[in-house]
Amino acid sequence: MDYMNWDEWYELAQKYYEHYKNLLVPSNFKTTNGYEYDENGKNLGNWIVRQRKAYLNINIPKSQRTNPIPPLSEDREIKLRQIGMVFRCGKENWEYMYGLAKKYYQHYGNTSMDINFKTKNGYEYDSKGYCLGVWVNQQKIIYNNIFKEKQSDRGSTKKLSIKHIQMLKAIEVELKIDEEDWKELYNLAQKYYDHFGNLLVPENFKTTNGYEYDSNGINLGIWVHETRNLIEKTSNDKDQGLTDEQIDIIVSNPLPLGLTDMKWQMMYDLAKKYYEYYGNLLVPVTFKTKNGYEYDETGENLGSWIANQRIAYRNVPLAKNERRNKWKPLSIIKFKMLEKIEMKYCYKEGNWEVMYDLAKKYYEHYGNLRVPADFKTINGYEYDENGKNLKEWIVIQKRELSDSDSSKSNEMLDDNKRELLETIGLTSNSLSEKWKFMYLLAKKYYEHYGNLQVPTNFKTTNGYEYDENGENLGIWIRYQRNAYSKQSSKIKPLSDKKIELLQQIDMVFDVRKDKEKKEDLCKLFGIEYDCYSKYLKNLTYKELNSKITYIISEGMSVFVNNRLNPIFFMSDINLQAAYGISKKEMINNYFKDYDARVKKNVLE
Amino acid sequence: MFLSKYLDDFSFEEVLDNYNFEFICQLDEENFVNIYNLLKKYNFYFINDIIVNYLEIFTLNYEIVEQGILSLKEKLGDKFVYIIGNDMRYLNELLD
Numbered sequence: 248m249d250y251m252n253w254d255e256w257y258e259l260a261q262k263y264y265e266h267y268k269n270l271l272v273p274s275n276f277k278t279t280n281g282y283e284y285d286e287n288g289k290n291l292g293n294w295i296v297r298q299r300k301a302y303l304n305i306n307i308p309k310s311q312r313t314n315p316i317p318p319l320s321e322d323r324e325i326k327l328r329q330i331g332m333v334f335r336c337g338k339e340n341w342e343y344m345y346g347l348a349k350k351y352y353q354h355y356g357n358t359s360m361d362i363n364f365k366t367k368n369g370y371e372y373d374s375k376g377y378c379l380g381v382w383v384n385q386q387k388i389i390y391n392n393i394f395k396e397k398q399s400d401r402g403s404t405k406k407l408s409i410k411h412i413q414m415l416k417a418i419e420v421e422l423k424i425d426e427e428d429w430k431e432l433y434n435l436a437q438k439y440y441d442h443f444g445n446l447l448v449p450e451n452f453k454t455t456n457g458y459e460y461d462s463n464g465i466n467l468g469i470w471v472h473e474t475r476n477l478i479e480k481t482s483n484d485k486d487q488g489l490t491d492e493q494i495d496i497i498v499s500n501p502l503p504l505g506l507t508d509m510k511w512q513m514m515y516d517l518a519k520k521y522y523e524y525y526g527n528l529l530v531p532v533t534f535k536t537k538n539g540y541e542y543d544e545t546g547e548n549l550g551s552w553i554a555n556q557r558i559a560y561r562n563v564p565l566a567k568n569e570r571r572n573k574w575k576p577l578s579i580i581k582f583k584m585l586e587k588i589e590m591k592y593c594y595k596e597g598n599w600e601v602m603y604d605l606a607k608k609y610y611e612h613y614g615n616l617r618v619p620a621d622f623k624t625i626n627g628y629e630y631d632e633n634g635k636n637l638k639e640w641i642v643i644q645k646r647e648l649s650d651s652d653s654s655k656s657n658e659m660l661d662d663n664k665r666e667l668l669e670t671i672g673l674t675s676n677s678l679s680e681k682w683k684f685m686y687l688l689a690k691k692y693y694e695h696y697g698n699l700q701v702p703t704n705f706k707t708t709n710g711y712e713y714d715e716n717g718e719n720l721g722i723w724i725r726y727q728r729n730a731y732s733k734q735s736s737k738i739k740p741l742s743d744k745k746i747e748l749l750q751q752i753d754m755v756f757d758v759r760k761d762k763e764k765k766e767d768l769c770k771l772f773g774i775e776y777d778c779y780s781k782y783l784k785n786l787t788y789k790e791l792n793s794k795i796t797y798i799i800s801e802g803m804s805v806f807v808n809n810r811l812n813p814i815f816f817m818s819d820i821n822l823q824a825a826y827g828i829s830k831k832e833m834i835n836n837y838f839k840d841y842d843a844r845v846k847k848n849v850l851e
Numbered sequence: 852m853f854l855s856k857y858l859d860d861f862s863f864e865e866v867l868d869n870y871n872f873e874f875i876c877q878l879d880e881e882n883f884v885n886i887y888n889l890l891k892k893y894n895f896y897f898i899n900d901i902i903v904n905y906l907e908i909f910t911l912n913y914e915i916v917e918q919g920i921l922s923l924k925e926k927l928g929d930k931f932v933y934i935i936g937n938d939m940r941y942l943n944e945l946l947d
Binding site for chain 1: 861865868869870871873874876877878879881882896897899900903904905906907910911912933935936937938939940943946
């Protein structure tokens with residue numbers, strides 16, 4: 248390129264702008280007067296590209312720049328903007344480049360591309376394409392620089408928002424903070440907390456001392472937000488995001504980094520006080536306290552909270568649909584914090600043997616383990632308020648044995664313990680005494696009436712005759728049905744053994760018809776039946792069929808805002824009010840035979 | 852089958868289409884009527900739809916259903932019946 252000084256080039260660009268009202272100069276545009284193409288002229292297009300590259304290098308350390316052009320100065324940036332300069336021209340905006348990166352990720356399963364990778368479609372190399380490798384690398388640099396001091400709002404470090412950060416993480420772009428920066432940020436967060444009593448840090452809060460805003464400071468707001476997300480990672484998560492050293496720092500000096508976890512922090516503090524007072528964390532389930540170690544009826548239920556942490560711990564290796572309860576899996580941070588106060592996720596070895604002895608004495612004394620609720624004992628068979636809660640221990644053993652049934656065991660019980668439990672009537676295939684008892688009643692009913700059509704409020708003592716003082720067999724039958732269909736998250740799913748026994752007395756588990764027909768129909772129209780079965784199973788096949796046909800005929804969509812069209816769930820009167828058609832009319836006029844299409848779909 | 856007393860022909864046919872015969876047979880009429888009247892008490896205007904699509908509710912204990920209705924009222928406000936009429940999925944909470 249012929250040498251011209253910057254101001255001379257600028258004048259040329261200015262003429263282009265005055266003529267075309269923009270500065271979107273084609274990259275090979277040559278000119279002598281600024282606006283007319285001249286093969287022998289100055290390559291204005293090329294100069295514009297250089298200015299953009301210079302702009303990208305603003306605030307980037309020399310060693311990290313991807314082109315050798317010196318960064319654009321502030322006054323030149325201003326002058327160029329005055330003539331309509333677009334530093335990220337046309338399609339080269341953030342969202343477009345992200346779209347390409349996402350395509351790469353979808354194609355290759357990662358974003359670990361070479362820095363020189365160029366592309367037009369996102370995943371195929373094209374030397375004339377966009378510099379995607381450079382762009383991805385830039386995002387990493389920009390992210391890292393957010394947490395460095397003296398960042399101005401200029402240039403390419405201009406704001407990587409939390410939304411952009413989340414989008415990048417969604418396609419596994421590796422965004423890391425330098426270790427020293429991270430530690431400094433943690434200290435600043437501590438100062439913020441000491442000053443304000445909380446960590447409700449605004450997103451764009453920058454600071455050098457932790458509690459006063461400083462536009463040249465480090466962005467504490469984004470760091471707090473990021474760290475909150477990382478803190479919830481469990482030991483099973485692919486990328487925990489925090490290093491071991493960072494986890495240790497957080498555990499040693501915990502800050503209330505989770506807005507919703509202030510409660511957890513508070514309960515943890517109580518648990519810690521209990522531990523410091525008693526030297527253990529064997530908190531009775533019903534223990535309530537305000538100061539951590541003294542019982543107070545009006546205090547927080549620490550015992551229950553401890554039990555829930557055990558449940559959350561057990562959920563760590565389980566997928567969401569495998570969990571039997573609502574508790575989020577215990578994060579690695581919380582796990583380590585509880586470990587520090589000797590949290591046991593099962594009873595201590597010594598304690599198990601002690602409890603087993605008590606259970607054995609009870610069993611030898613009464614011939615069974617039907618221990619009353621809240622039964623406490625010192626000698627095993629006599630109630631003593633100051634004794635150990637035998638009922639609670641037996642419930643836990645049964646749960647552990649039952650978990651081992653479904654291969655979800657956390658291996659709290661080794662073979663030796665299982666054998667010992669068997670000698671007192673607790674086996675891995677054991678059914679509770681109560682369940683066995685109710686089953687026998689159901690069986691007698693079946694043998695007497697030839698079916699299991701037990702009326703809802705049928706109570707009985709012998710299985711087939713009504714007795715007001717008897718067990719409610721009707722409700723028990725319904726309960727088994729719900730447990731089978733996993734209809735409620737509050738009911739433990741039915742074990743295989745129980746299902747088998749109930750099938751032997753012709754138990755009807757599924758009270759509804761046409762499940763397969765509905766599934767096939769949904770599949771035809773792109774509805775994942777399993778995802779919506781809880782609601783769709785309530786509709787008759789005809790209603791579902793007719794509504795789908797109606798929706799399509801009227802040019803509507805089966806899905807609205809990623810949810811099933813509300814028309815599916817309207818009552819008849821609401822349907823008439825909204826659409827001017829009754830359910831009966833809809834079924835009569837819109838019910839269609841899709842069998843042929845369903846068969847074709849199945850074969851395909 | 853007692854249900855035909857409480858439903859028009861079309862809705863009764865829908866019930867037969869939707870549920871296994873054995874299940875319909877084991878319904879307790881007294882309990883059914885209690886729940887029916889409970890729904891009327893709270894001004895549910897689409898009881899037929901509830902029978903057709905949520906017949907299991909009529910097998911539940913009266914107190915449990917009433918508790919569920921009151922929970923929905925607290926959750927959805929005074930216009931809860933209309934809201935449920937527009938989206939009967941809320942009735943699943945009575946079965947949970």
